[in-house]
Each structure stands twice: as structure tokens, then as C-alpha cells.
Amino acid sequence: MFKANRQLAASLGVVTIAGTVGMVALAPTAQAADVDYTSHCVNQIVKDLVIPDGNLKIDLSVAPAKARYDVGEEVTVTWTWKSYPKAPPEIPVVGKVDKDSTLPKGSVTLGGAAGGEVAVEGQRINPETGPGQELVLTNMTGKVKLTQAGDVTLTPGLYSTFTKAFGFDAETKCNPVNTVAPSATLKVGAADKPVLGAPATAVEPGSEVALTGSKFAPGAVTATLDGGAAGIAGSTLAADAAGNLTGKVKLADTVANGTHTLVVTDSAGNAGQAQLLVRKKVDPPKPGDLTQRLDGTITAGALSITQQTGGIRLSEVGVSAQDQTMTGKLNTVTVTDLRGGNAGWTLTGSVTDFATQAGESIPADHFSWKPKATKADAKSKGTPVAGSAGTIGTGATLASVPQGTSNTGGTFAADADIDLKVPAYQGAGDYSATLTLSIS
Incomplete structure (x- = not known):
């Protein structure tokens, strides 16, 4: 021995x-x-x-x-x-x-x-x-x-x-x-978008507005207001060699009171945007009348995902002359949408081959799931939809909230029952795979 x-x-x-x-x-x-x-x-x-x-x-x-x-x-x-x-x-x-x-x-x-x-x-x-x-x-x-x-x-x-x-x-x-x-x-992923800075206080129609910015392509830029050129009467804007934006835009006299979207696009087609509050001067109120305007801002948050810690342990099977199924349960994934809009989102998953260090493997398309989706907070605005049951492979939907006509924000929970088809006479060993979840 x-x-x-x-x-x-x-x-x-x-x-x-x-x-x-x-x-x-x-x-x-x-x-x-x-x-x-x-x-x-x-x-x-x-x-x-x-x-x-x-x-x-x-x-x-x-x-x-x-x-x-x-x-x-x-x-x-x-x-x-x-x-x-x-x-x-x-x-x-x-x-x-x-x-x-x-x-x-x-x-x-x-x-x-x-x-x-x-x-x-x-x-x-x-x-x-x-x-x-x-x-x-x-x-x-x-x-x-x-x-x-x-x-x-x-x-x-x-x-x-x-x-x-x-x-x-x-x-x-x-x-x-x-x-x-x-x-x-x-x-x-895409390069960082240009950042545009505009005055936080109100400006008047017909006035010149100084702008700042960074991460623009050097050279000439184009300014638009609410998607068109009619609101811009003139511009001296330009981006220097470091990508920093300087100059002014002159607003048209016809720009109405309210919040407008100002967009500056560089020579490479990249655009930065900012909100511009326009307010025309008004005559003083009549003696004895007082008015006060109330303004406020609710800032947008982010779309994020978290999950319960720990891996997924599938049920154990032995080598067999028959096809078998190993089962498990996805750790619950929580989606938090604080963007304050109606864009909706989609949570997808992909999985690698189930393999051992010794070279035994089961193809990724043998994994399947039965997704589930619910509101984790009753005050959530969006309506979660579970993905279709079926093969996970290199891409399948776990859950989503469709784009709506109003606010779709909220907190949602997604999980799934997971099955793995094990072929007959599959080799023994400790197998592992990686399940990747992505949101967009």
C-alpha cells in the first residue's frame, strides 16, 4: 500500500x-x-x-x-x-x-x-x-x-x-x-453622459441664461428647449478641449411661464439636460392684495435590486438509469423603484452549465423555473407580472412591471421554484453553476 x-x-x-x-x-x-x-x-x-x-x-x-x-x-x-x-x-x-x-x-x-x-x-x-x-x-x-x-x-x-x-x-x-x-x-456599458448645469432660480422670457457643464465632446454644441429650436433665440455655448461647457443661451420672448427641459447636444451626439424655470414679471398686486407662490421639488431616486444572502442548494439525487429532477428555490429578490416615473422595469436571469471540477457537466438549458412576483409594499404603484415558466438558459424573464400611464414605482418581491433535469447515468460529483440576475 x-x-x-x-x-x-x-x-x-x-x-x-x-x-x-x-x-x-x-x-x-x-x-x-x-x-x-x-x-x-x-x-x-x-x-x-x-x-x-x-x-x-x-x-x-x-x-x-x-x-x-x-x-x-x-x-x-x-x-x-x-x-x-x-x-x-x-x-x-x-x-x-x-x-x-x-x-x-x-x-x-x-x-x-x-x-x-x-x-x-x-x-x-x-x-x-x-x-x-x-x-x-x-x-x-x-x-x-x-x-x-x-x-x-x-x-x-x-x-x-x-x-x-x-x-x-x-x-x-x-x-x-x-x-x-x-x-x-x-x-x-455606455460612456458617462454629459452633465448640464442651469440656474436654480427663475429666469425671464427673452433673457440670456448662463450655463455650465462637463463631459461634452469638444467643439460646437446645439441647444433646444422642450425638444425644439423655437424657444432658443441665440447661443454662445461651446465645449473646450477638456469637455467643459461655457457660454449663454438667449430665450425667445414667447417662452411661457413654467418648467422647461433644456437640452444641449455635442458634436458626438451626446446630450445633457437640465430643468429651467421660466417666469414672466407681473405687475404688482393691487393695494390690499398679497400673493405668495409655493414651489417645491421631489427628487428622483434609483432603480435597485437586492437579494437574501446564501446560495441555492438543490435536492440531492443518486446516479440512476432514469432521467431525474433536482429541485430548489430561488432566494427572494427585492426590486425597489424610487425613480418616481412610469418607465417600468424587467428583471431577467441567466445560468451557466452545472459542472464539477472534474469536468462532468449538465448543460444550462436543463435548468427551468416557475417565477412568482408580488408587491412587497401594499402602497406600491406598479403592478408586478411574473415571467413565464420555462427554461432559464442564457436569458429568461423572472418578473417585470410594464410601463404605465402613471407612476409605476414601489417595492416588489420576486422568487421562483427551480428544477434541473438530470440525465440518466449522469456522473457523480459536487456540481455548481452561477445564476445571474439583471434589471433594466
């Missing part, structure tokens, strides 16, 4: 990798920056096999490389070894790592505006390697769909190597010892 373990250790011990944690500057786009850190490896069969820690340097890159990505765009993530792991100083029995015996698999952690992990995998291609020599592994790649706007960071996570020896494909699991810095940052 001892001899068999030492033979196995000889083949499994060569996959240890180590490195030193180093803080690095994040790349401004999808370009990557090398990350140094320390990795500790443990053989999953021969637990007492001595595998020293050591230096590891990883570079994460994304293709296509762009300054900004659209929400819903799929990209390829590549894990590049800038320094390779070393075989242990002593390899019992066989004394080497056989050529083309080792397969690397790993994960890249998403942070910032996104969450979850990207599975990456290489090829079983490596040179014959002796004790203490570098084990040259292939780079690993994987794909991910960008579902959330904002800055998304990519950070090297845990990885494993699978080495064929003595009839086994044995795993050595390697985890970072310290916090690892992100290697790349992706900017997802």
Missing part, C-alpha cells in the same frame, strides 16, 4: 506552483498587467505529499481588446503563465513528469460591477520534466458574457492540474496564499 502511494505521489507532486503577491496598476482598458502572488498546492489523493510554495506570475488578457464593451457582449479570457511552476525537488519512484501528462484548469474571479467566476482550461501538452525543473504548462482560456454595466475586474483565482499516472488522472489543487490584485479591468 505504501509503495502504491509513493508511485502516485511521484506523478502528482510535480504540479505544485507558487508566487509572491504584488500590487500592480490596473490597465485602463482590456489590456492586462502581470500579477505576482504566492500559491499553495495540495495533492487531493496523497495529502501528505510535500509541495513547497513558490513564486507565480500570471497575466490575464481579454479578446477582443477594446476600450469599452457593450452589455451582453461575450469575450474570451486568457490566463498566460509568465512564470511556470516547478517540479518538487524530489519525485519518488519515477523521478520525472512524463511528456504531455498534465492538464491545467482554473478560474478567473470577476469583481467590481460583476460577480462570479470564469472557468478557464488549457491543453494536456507539456515537456518531460525532472525534479526542480520548470513544468511548462499551456495557457488557459474561457469565455464570459458581460451582463452588468460598470468597471469589471479580472483576478486570477484557484487552479488545478490533472496529471495522468498509473491509471489515475489525479488533481493537485492550488490556492492563492494572500489577496491577489486584479490583472485587468474592463469598462462595460
Whole structure:
């Protein structure tokens, strides 16, 4: 028994990798920056096999490389070894790592505006390697769909190597010892909109109004009032090289009393808007009469989602000659709409394949749900609608509030019963998948 373990250790011990944690500057786009850190490896069969820690340097890159990505765009993530792991100083029995015996698999952690992990995998291609020599592994790649706007960071996570020896494909699991810095940052979603500043106090028809702003494309701009040019009699507005807006607009004499929407559009088609209160001067009241005008503002809030903490544990099944169903329940998601308008919203979900670290998987389209939606607050204005029962896959509606003719704001709760179809003779193991919820 001892001899068999030492033979196995000889083949499994060569996959240890180590490195030193180093803080690095994040790349401004999808370009990557090398990350140094320390990795500790443990053989999953021969637990007492001595595998020293050591230096590891990883570079994460994304293709296509762009300054900004659209929400819903799929990209390829590549894990590049800038320094390779070393075989242990002593390899019992066989004394080497056989050529083309080792397969690397790993994960890249998403942070910032996104969450979850990207599975990456290489090829079983490596040179014959002796004790203490570098084990040259292939780079690993994987794909991910960008579902959330904002800055998304990519950070090297845990990885494993699978080495064929003595009839086994044995795993050595390697985890970072310290916090690892992100290697790349992706900017997802549209660029920031221009910001327009207008006087908070009332102005008169026919008057000149000074405006300020930022994040405009440099050059000439166009001003409109309530969607048309008739309310603007003249303009000296322009944006400088830094995108800052200065100048004045002259209002037409015919602009009526009330609140108007002023829009300034730059040469790139981006627009900023502000509310402008116009009030014509009136004659003083007759002696003995007093009037007071009451003005006030209710500011708009945000559309947001929260969820109960914790993962979803599906019911357990055994390997069977028949198709089976695993069941579970979505953690309740709360949607809060404080925008004070009638836009409505849609909450959607997507799920990845149900897979094990050993490579067993059930396709994502085997997941289905039966959505439910209710008002979480009886004073809510909108009417929630549950999505249709069916496959989740890469996109399905969990709940929505349709656009209305009046205020649709409120607080709403959404959940669902989840089923997973398990094919006959599906391999045993601990499976996991990531369910992503997005609101728009």
C-alpha cells in the first residue's frame, strides 16, 4: 500500500506552483498587467505529499481588446503563465513528469460591477520534466458574457492540474496564499453622459441664461428647449478641449411661464439636460392684495435590486438509469423603484452549465423555473407580472412591471421554484453553476 502511494505521489507532486503577491496598476482598458502572488498546492489523493510554495506570475488578457464593451457582449479570457511552476525537488519512484501528462484548469474571479467566476482550461501538452525543473504548462482560456454595466475586474483565482499516472488522472489543487490584485479591468456599458448645469432660480422670457457643464465632446454644441429650436433665440455655448461647457443661451420672448427641459447636444451626439424655470414679471398686486407662490421639488431616486444572502442548494439525487429532477428555490429578490416615473422595469436571469471540477457537466438549458412576483409594499404603484415558466438558459424573464400611464414605482418581491433535469447515468460529483440576475 505504501509503495502504491509513493508511485502516485511521484506523478502528482510535480504540479505544485507558487508566487509572491504584488500590487500592480490596473490597465485602463482590456489590456492586462502581470500579477505576482504566492500559491499553495495540495495533492487531493496523497495529502501528505510535500509541495513547497513558490513564486507565480500570471497575466490575464481579454479578446477582443477594446476600450469599452457593450452589455451582453461575450469575450474570451486568457490566463498566460509568465512564470511556470516547478517540479518538487524530489519525485519518488519515477523521478520525472512524463511528456504531455498534465492538464491545467482554473478560474478567473470577476469583481467590481460583476460577480462570479470564469472557468478557464488549457491543453494536456507539456515537456518531460525532472525534479526542480520548470513544468511548462499551456495557457488557459474561457469565455464570459458581460451582463452588468460598470468597471469589471479580472483576478486570477484557484487552479488545478490533472496529471495522468498509473491509471489515475489525479488533481493537485492550488490556492492563492494572500489577496491577489486584479490583472485587468474592463469598462462595460455606455460612456458617462454629459452633465448640464442651469440656474436654480427663475429666469425671464427673452433673457440670456448662463450655463455650465462637463463631459461634452469638444467643439460646437446645439441647444433646444422642450425638444425644439423655437424657444432658443441665440447661443454662445461651446465645449473646450477638456469637455467643459461655457457660454449663454438667449430665450425667445414667447417662452411661457413654467418648467422647461433644456437640452444641449455635442458634436458626438451626446446630450445633457437640465430643468429651467421660466417666469414672466407681473405687475404688482393691487393695494390690499398679497400673493405668495409655493414651489417645491421631489427628487428622483434609483432603480435597485437586492437579494437574501446564501446560495441555492438543490435536492440531492443518486446516479440512476432514469432521467431525474433536482429541485430548489430561488432566494427572494427585492426590486425597489424610487425613480418616481412610469418607465417600468424587467428583471431577467441567466445560468451557466452545472459542472464539477472534474469536468462532468449538465448543460444550462436543463435548468427551468416557475417565477412568482408580488408587491412587497401594499402602497406600491406598479403592478408586478411574473415571467413565464420555462427554461432559464442564457436569458429568461423572472418578473417585470410594464410601463404605465402613471407612476409605476414601489417595492416588489420576486422568487421562483427551480428544477434541473438530470440525465440518466449522469456522473457523480459536487456540481455548481452561477445564476445571474439583471434589471433594466
